[in-house]
Structures are given as structure tokens and as C-alpha cells.
Amino acid sequence: MQPVPDRSNVAAMTQAPPLMVFTDLDGTLLDHDSYRWDAATHALDALRAVGAAVVLASSKTAAEIIPLREELGFSHWPAIVENGAGLLAASETHVGPTADYERLRTLLNKVPMGVRTGFRGFGDMTVAEVAQITGLATDAATLAKQRAFSEPGLWAGSDEGRRHFIATLAEMGVSAREGGRFLTLSFGQTKADQMATIIDEFRPGQTMALGDAPNDVEMLQTAGLGVIVANPHRPPLPPLPGEGTGRIIRTDRPGPIGWNSAVLSVVERLGKDRKDNIHG
Incomplete structure (x- = not known):
């Protein structure tokens, strides 16, 4: 995949985009197995053509998001990182260690060993172990x-033990959320929280959100249109309020293929509405 030229300029940022797309990555814009986004190229080109904003919203770190955001050609828009625990500003190219992560790891290590034993966070793993469980290359891992801002990890204990672990953390002010693959610990901010901040700043004409996992639900429900992207690698999300009215829809195809179809339909409708307004 070749990087897409960043065509942003200051003038474009001063105008409210006609559409702002908030998108999860793994299993949504990125293929679950290959982490590729090629199948969504047509829709991404269409979004650029109409001046739409694309805000990546993922459990990935800023270090992972920065090169991907540049590759996609949307570095001039902010991104939501680490499951909503942090926000990457537009054009920001580096986020270093923070006090939030250090405090999170300190609290995690205060959990009694008998309660914590089923959880292994990324901070407990070597790069090789992270690469193995994610399928990422060593550099990406x-x-x-x-x-x-947050600590994803795997739970290897019982369901009862997991509930006890989560409850213990909650007493310490730490929240735990299920994502596509991992149990992620943070201080409670969500993708939807950061989404609201971005919408308030940029005032887009319309909003759309796409995701496939439980940690995407609030984001899907916050957007004007929510799209549940099919992911055969995990149990489907339960029916959500808004599906009956069409405010939340589901794709038939998985990953970037389903993403591409859903986004193209919205861009086409946006173009039709513009023509109707001009000739109406």
C-alpha cells in the first residue's frame, strides 16, 4: 500500500466538513487477518473528493496511528487513540510516555496477585509475545x-475471576472494556467521549461511525449514522437501539469490503442531497 498524498491545507481546516467519519480499525477499516485497508480505497478516495473528514478511532497507540493516518492521507484530522483514553491532535507526530500510563501500571500491580493472575497486559509482555498474539510484525508490535493512556491485555482465567478482577480495578478508579481481542484498562474515557469533543470543535454537517466490537457501541450510537461492520471472527453485536429506524445499520460483508460499501452509499447520498439543494 503506497502512502496517499496529504492534500490538506489551512483553509480546509477552517471550514466545517460536510461529513465526518469516525472509524474503528482492526476488523473494520483494516482486515482482521492482514491489517490491510486496500479494499476500502474507492470509498476513501470518494471521501477526499467531497472534503469529508476521517477520524481514526482505535485501541491502537499514537505511535501506531501516526504512520497509518499519514498513509491514508488524513493526518490533518485528529485521531482517537487507545480506545478513547487519549486524543492525537491533527498533524501531531509524536506522543511520549505519560503519567497516566505509569499510574495505571502502578494501580494494576497493586491488585492482589490471586486476583490479577489471569491478566497479562502489554506491559507484562515482550515485543515477541505481543507480535505473537496480535499477528503483527516485530516493528509494529x-x-x-x-x-x-491505557493497558490492553489477555484474560486467561475464569469468567468469575475476570468479574472479580474488573470489580477490584473499578474500586481503584480503573475501568476495563472488552474490545475485539483484548480487555483494555484505562481511566474511563471512551471513544464516544473523544468523539463529542471533536464534533464540538469541527461542527461537521453529518457524522458517521463504523465499528465491529463492544467498545464501539457508544460511538455508533453517538453518530448520526452508525454502521456495524460484519466480523466473522467474533460474536456479532446484539441488536442496538436505532437499528429499527435505520439510524444504525449492519454490513453484509466484513472488514474493509463492508466499510467500503457502507461509506460509498453515504457519500453518494450526500452528493445527491447537494444536487437537490442546488436545483431545488
């Missing part, structure tokens, strides 16, 4: 370990 190194970026995934550069946490600033």
Missing part, C-alpha cells in the same frame, strides 16, 4: 507496546 514495538509500536503497539508504546502505551501512553
